[in-house]
Amino acid sequence: GDSVTQTEGLVTLTKGLPVMLNCTYQTTYSPFLFWYVQHLNEAPKLLLKSSTDNKRTEHQGFYATLHKSSSSFHLQKSSVQLSDSALYFCALRETSGGNYKPTFGKGTSLVVHP
Amino acid sequence: DPKIIQKPKYLVAVTGSEKILICEQYLGHNAMYWYRQSAKKPLEFMFSYSYQKLMDNQTASSRFQPQSSKKNHLDLQITALKPDDSATYFCASSQDLQQNTLYFGAGTRLSVL
Secondary structure (H helix, E strand, O other): OOEEEEOOEEEEEEOOOOEEEOEEEEOOOOEEEEEEEEOOOOOOEEEEEEOOEOOEEEEOOEEEEEEOOOOEOOEEEOOOOHHHOEEEEEEEEEOOOOOOOOEEOOOEEEEEEO | OOOEEEEOOEEEEOOOOOEEEEEEEOOOOOEEEEEEEOOOOOOEEEEEEEOOEEEEEOOOOOOEEEEOOOOOEOEEEEOOOOHHHOEEEEEEEEOOOOOOOOEEOOOEEEEEO
16 A cells, blocks of 8 residues: 655754755555645645656745655755744655545654754 | 634543534535544544545544535544544545645544543
8 A cells, every 4th residue: 555654753953954854655656745734733734745756846945856766755945944843744645546545644743943 | 714614623522422523614625534633643544535425434443433414514423432532633625536635624622531
């Protein structure tokens, strides 16, 4: 079955530093990858998504590139802000194969200090 | 205005009781889902519905029963509640089952004593 593996646990950074949250996946079918962000006591919401190989997608200063050759979709930002402190989920959906259930990673908690 | 309404926001129940979690979406979506989030298993998929039909059930226990009275409603009935059921339950929707982006409601935080 499909699976998603993320940088586990907690990532702590000082404001202004770059960050990369790792996401790798396994699927037999053509993938659609997502990053969702969940701030404290809020619902998860879409941050960015991609199904195009080797094309960078960006939103709100975050960016990621889907690399099908390495089954990766790492989330990056060049300079984190205090407001980026949140829980980040990488998710996978198949675009074919008949299994459209979204598969989420376990989440990575990002804490940004002043 | 929230497009996916979940009620109640907080719920406290005693062990052995039964509760219903309400979800209504006003996005015009045809697919709806339930997810559970706890410290042990972040964002655990439970059910998916498409056009009011159950498409996928990943919940081992029959104590969890989704109910879809209308296309934009997907309630979750939980019977014989246990302390381990304590979690935040998120309702979500997407345009169709194949449509990729999920939109989440604000969640119902359930505590079972």
